[in-house]
Amino acid sequence: MTSPDLVTERAEPVDVLRRVFGYDSFRGSQQEIVEHVVGGGDALVLMPTGGGKSLCYQIPSLVRPGAGVVVSPLIALMQDQVDALEELGVRAGFLNSTQNQQQRVETERAFLAGELDLLYLAPERLRLQGTLELLDRGEVSVFAIDEAHCVAQWGHDFRPDYLELSVLHRRYPSTPRIALTATATPATRREIAERLQLDDARHFVADFDRPNIQYRIAPKNDPRKQLLKLLQEEHPGESGIVYRLSRAEVERTAEFLASNGVDALPYHAGLDKQTRAHHQSRFLREEGLVMVATIAFGMGIDKPDVRFVAHLDLPKSIEGYYQETGRAGRDGLPSTAWMAYGLQDVVQQRKLIDNSEGDEAHRRTLGKHLDSMLALCETVECRRSRLLAYFGQDAPEPCGNCDTCLSPPESWDGTVAAQKLLSTVVRLQRERNQKFGAGQIIDVLRGKKTPKVEQFRHAELSVFGVGSDLSDNEWRGVIRQLLAQGLLAVEGDYGTLVLTEDSGEVLRREDPRQVRLRTEPKRTPQAKAKAADAKRAPQDMPEEAEPVFQKLRAWRMETAREEGKAPFIIFHDATLRQIATVRPSTLDELASISGVGEGKLNRYGQAVLAALAAPEEE
Template sequence: MQSNLSSAQTQALHLLQTVFGYPAFRSQQGQIVDHVVRGGDALVLMPTGGGKSLCYQIPALIRHGVGIVVSPLIALMQDQVDALAEVGVRAAFLNSTQSFDEALRIEKLMRNGEIDLVYIAPERLMTQRCLELLSVTPIALFAIDEAHCVSQWGHDFRPEYIKLSVLHERFPSIPRIALTATADQQTRDEIIHRLQLENAMQFVASFDRPNIRYQIVEKANGRKQLLDFIQAQHAGDAGIVYCLSRKKVEETAEFLKENGITALPYHAGMEQADRSRNQARFLREDGIVMTATIAFGMGIDKPDVRFVAHLDLPKSIEGYYQETGRAGRDGANANAWMAYGLQDVVQQRRMIDESEANETFKRVQGAKLDAMLGLCETLNCRRVHILDYFGQESEPCGNCDTCLSPPISFDGTIAAQKILSTIYRVDQRFAAGHVIDVIRGIDTDRVKQWRHDQLSTFGIGSDKSEAEWRALLRQLIALGLVSVDYDNFSSLKLTENSRPVLRGETRIQLRQYKKADKAVKHKRQSARDFSETNLNDQEQAIFERLRWWRVETAKAHNTAAFIIFHDTTLREIARAKPRSLDDLRGVSGVGAKKLESYGTELVSLIAEFIE
C-alpha cells in the first residue's frame, strides 16, 4: 500500500512540474490530490487564486477515464478549455453554445475515453441524454465547482445544484470533489447534506488573502469618490466595480468613460451578445474596468485585477469576500474599496423585508446583513473580522484602513439618546432627513408645518453636521436600536433594544465621524511596484518586452493574454534571463507544452534584448 501511495504522489508531482510548470504543491493541494487519486470524496474550501483547479485536474489525468467538471460558468468554459489546451491537456465543454455536430464529436471522445476533462453546466448534466452518456463513459471523477451554489441561503444559489446528489446515487464508486472559495459553517453543512458528502474528507485552507487591502469609506458622492480612488491609485489598471442595480451599472460605466477610464457595463438585463463581448474584452485586454451587478464575476480567472470596488453594500460577508477575492489572484497587492452610507443600510433591510421569501429565509438573510454591517462599523481590524466570520483566528493585519488609520470611538450614549428621543417625539412617523433637521434645528417648511420646531429636542444637535448625524443614525440602525418602516415612507421606529439606552441603563460605543480624506495621487503602481522582489531596470525592460510579446501571441491564438503566461511567470523569466531551453525549463509556470510552444521564441527574445 505504501509503495502505491508513494507512486501516486510521485506521479502527481511529475504532472505538476512537467504539465503545469510549477515546482511544488501549495498548502493542502498535495494532500487533496492524493486523497482524490485514491478514490476519496472531498470538500475543498480554498480562497480565490489558491489553486483549486489543480486539485481535480491532476487526479483526472492520473485516474482512468474522463474528469467531469460541473460548472455554472458557460460564458467562461471556452477560456478554461483554452488554458488547458495551452499546457497540453485534452479538454472540452458541452453547453448550449455548440453546434449539434460538435457536441456529438465530444460525446464520442468521452465514450471512448479519449479526452481528459469535460466541463458541463448542471442544467445540461441533469438531462436524461447527458446522464445516459455518463453511464457509458469511463469516468475518472466528478468535480463540482462553485459548490456554494447549492446553498439556498447563499448569494449565488442555483436550483440545479440541489439535484447533483444524483451523481452519488448513480455512480457511487466514482470520487467526487466539491470546491468553493467561500462558505461559512452553515453553507458547508448544506453542501455536505445536499451533495451527500457526509463521508468526504474536508480540506479548509486559510481564508486569508494578505495581498488584499480592505478599505471602507463614508459615502458622500459615491461615483466621485470612486473616480478619485481609481485616478489616484489605479490609473490604467484592470478592476471591477459592483453596483446593486442595472441602472446604476450603466450610469457608473458612462460616468467613468466620460472621465477617461475604459469602462464597460455588465448585468443580466443586457443582450447576451453584448454581455459576452464585454466579458471577453475584460478578460483579453489590459486596463479595462468592468462595472457590474453580482451577475458578473464568479469563476473569473483574470489574475491581474488590481482592485474591486463596491458602490453599494453587499448582502453578506460571503458575497463581499467572494467578490473582493477576484482582485489580486496573481498574489500581487490589490485593493478592496467600498463606499458605504445610511441609504445602503435602509435599502438592504427594505429588500429583505419586502422579499416574497418565507420568514426563515428572511431571518437568515437579516443575520447575514447584520454581520456585514458589523464589518463596516467595526472599530478593529477588518481582516480579523472577516476571518473570524469564517471561523479562523488571526492577528491585526496592519494593512487595512482600520489598522493604518484607527477609528476613534467615543461614548455615544448621549448622542444616541438625542436621536432616539427625537424619533419618539415626532411620533415615529418621519424619515431620517426630517429627524436630523429637527435635531439640528433647521427651520424647514415641513418642520414648521408639523410644529416640530416647538419640540424639546429641536436644535439639541446643532453642534454636528448633517453628515455626522447620518453616520450616527446609520450605526444605531446597524445596532438594531432603530428600525425603518418601509410601508410608511421609510419612517424611523424605536425598537425594544432602544429602551435601556433611552433610560441610561445601557451605554454604547460609537465610531466618531471622519470626513472622507481627499484621494492622494500616487505614482503609478505597476506590476513592478506590486511584486515582492522588484526587478532592476534591465529586468523591468525585459518584462515589459515580454508583456508586449504576450499580447501579440494571444491575439494570434485568439485567447486571453494571461492564458499564455501570467505576469508572475514573465517576471521570473525576466529575472532568470534564460539563454537556453534548459534554463527556461525550471521557471515556474513553464510546463513541457509551453516550453515546446514558446521556448525558442522566448530564448531568442531574451538573447536579442541582452545583446
C-alpha cells in the same frame, strides 16, 4: 486535441504539477487534497478565490484512469477554461448549450474514445438521461462540483439544478467526488455536504486570508467621483471590476467613467446575450479594461491581473462580498478591495429584505447576513480579522493592510448622542404621530428651520437643536451605526426610522453599556504613504527588469491577439516578472521558471527567448 504523452500512467501528482503546470511544489493543503482524491476519497474543499482550487481536481483527473468530469455553472467561461488547459497540453472539452450538434457529437466521441482528460458540464445537463447514459459508457476518473455553494438554497448564488447533483453519489458510488467553493460558513458547509450526499467526505478548509488584498471601506460621498479618484490615483490603466446593485447604476457608472477617460464597459442581465458575451470576452482578453457590473458578472472569472474590485453599493452578505473581492489579485500581486458605504445603503437593503420572497425565517436569515455586513463596515478593529472570524478562522494579529489598521478610527462614547437621536424619533411619533427619515430627524436635531420643519412646527419640540454640536455627516454616521447595532430600524417604503426593542434600554439608561461610535478616519498623507508601502509586492522586480517585463507583456499581447486568446492564458504576469528578473537564455533555464510547464515551454519557449534577445527600443 493535444498529445496524451504529457502524462504517463501511474504518474505521481507532484510530477504532473511540475511537468504540466510548471510549479515545483503544492501550496497549502493542495497536496493533501490531491492525494486524498487520487486515492478514491470524497472531499469538500473550501479555498479562497485565487487559492488554487482547480488544481485539486485537475491533477487527480490526469493521474487517475479516465476523464475528470467538472460540473460548473459557468457556461460562458467553459471555452476559456478549455483553451487554458489545452495551452498546458491537457486534452479538455465541454458540453453545453452553446455548441451545435456536430460539436457535441465530436466531444462525446472523444470522451468515449478515452481522448479527453477533462470534460466540463453545466449542472442542467446532468438532468438529461442522455448525459448520464454517456457517462455510463465512458470512464470517469473523478467528479468535480465547482462553485458548490450554489447548492445552498438561501445562499448568495443558489442554482436549483445543483439540488439534483446527489444523483452522482447514487449512480456512481465508486467514483470519487470533490466539491469546491471559495466561500462558506460552517452552516453552509454542512448544507453542501447534506444536499450533495457527501456525508463521508473529508473536509478541507484552507486559510481564507488573501494578504495581498488591501480592504478599505469609505463613507459614501458622491461615490462615482470617489471611484474615479481611486482609479486615477491608485490604478491608472489597470483592470478592475466595479459592482453596482441596479442595472441603471451600472449603465450610469460605466458612462461616467468612460466620459472621464477610463476604458469601461457595462455588464448586467438586461443586456442581450451577445453584448454580454462580447463585453466579457473583451474584459478577459484586453488589459486595463474596467467592467462595471451587477453581481451577475464574475463567478469563475479567472483573470489573474484584476488589480481592484470596487463596491459602490452595500453587498447583501459577507459571503458575497468576500467572493467578489476575491476576484482581485489572483496572481498574488498587491490589489485593492474598496467600497463606498452610506446610510442610504442600509435603508435600501432593509427595504429589499422586507420585500423579499420567502417566509419569515428566510427574511430573518437575510437580516442576519446584513447585520454581519454592517458590523464589518462599522468595526474599529482590523477588517481582515473580522472577515476571517466570520468564516471561523482566527487572526490574532492586526493585518497592517486594511484601512482600520493603516488609519485607525477612534471610538467615542456615543451614549448621549444615541439618546438624543432616539428621543427625537420618540417625540415625533408620540407627540405628532409622525415618522420621518434620516434627513428630517437630523434637521430637527441640528435646529435647522427648513420649510419642512416650519410646515410641521418641529421647532416647538423639546429636542429641537439639541444636536447642534454634531454636523450632518456626523449625525448620519450615528444613525448608520445605530442601525448596525440594532438600536434603530428602518420601516416602510420611505425609509422612516423607528425604535427597536433594544433602543428603549438605552433611552431609559437601563443599559449599562456605552454606545461606542466610530469617527471617520482621515486619509492623511502619512496614512496614504503607509497604504502604498503595504501594497508593494514582496516579489517586486528590480528596477532594471521593468523594461524587460514590459517587452514581454507586449510580446504576450501580440501573441494573444494572433491566437484569439486572453493574454493570461499564455503566461501570468507573475511568470513574466520572474522571466524578466532571471532573463533565461536557454530553454532549460526557462523551464525552471514557475508557471512554465512542458506544454508552454514547447509552444512558446523559443518565442520568449527571442523576445528577451531582441534589442531595446530607443
